[in-house]
Amino acid sequence: MRVLITGAKRGIGRALFDACAARGDEVHGTAREAASGDPDGWHPVDVTRPDTLRMLGESWGAKPLDLLVCNAGIYIDQGESIDTGYPSDAWAETFAVNVTGVFLTVQALLPGLRAARGRIAILSSAMGSDARAPGGSYIYRASKAAVLNLGRNLATDLRAEGIAVGIYHPGWVMTDMGGSGANVPPAVSARDLLARFDALSLATSGCFENHDGQPIPF
Secondary structure, three states, X not given: OEEEEOOOOOHHHHHHXXXXXXXXXXXXXXXXXXXXXXXOOEXXXXXXXXXXXXXXXXXXXXXXXXXXEEXXXXXXXXXXXXXXXXXXXXXXXXXXHHHHHHHHHHHHOHHHHHHHOOEEEEEOOHHHOOOOOOOOOHHHHHHHHXXXXXXXXXXXXXXXXXXXXXXXXXXXXXXXXXXXXXXXXXXXXXXXXXXXHHHXXXXXXXXXXXXXXXXXXX
């Protein structure tokens, strides 16, 4: 299987990259800075820069892409104050990565996805569920709610072309983003997520699931 993972340099993205490589997939990853010492299959892409995504799309062309994992994301508003925090530039930066970047990535790689009748996996978060509102982290929550909505609408529009779209919560993963309270090792999240991606089909397209397969309320 040919796989491309955005934001694959570290954290969940790197765990997914390594897990795909270990099982024999032809795996490609993107990073804002791809170095000469990186494994084969790395592409220098900043999802906030349409020119780099356009270059990725042009270089990929119509080569079949079985699975696109939109993993690149940021969480920069932890602990902000409702009185003085959440500056406008933080909103713009977060939505540029977590929402616009996802759409532009899918758009750039549509020829390859169409050629394979492939699948798209979008990493959102349970924090984007409208059914869960404990407060705080307004920017991150809003961006993950937006990318959930984006994914479900992509599922509708791409169904006729045989492309399935799933939206997933990776768990509270033990990464720099997850912080000290996280309880899911990256390798466990990656293992579980790959099982979800493998099971994704047109019958389940538009799903919003936890890494363990449990549905999450919208």
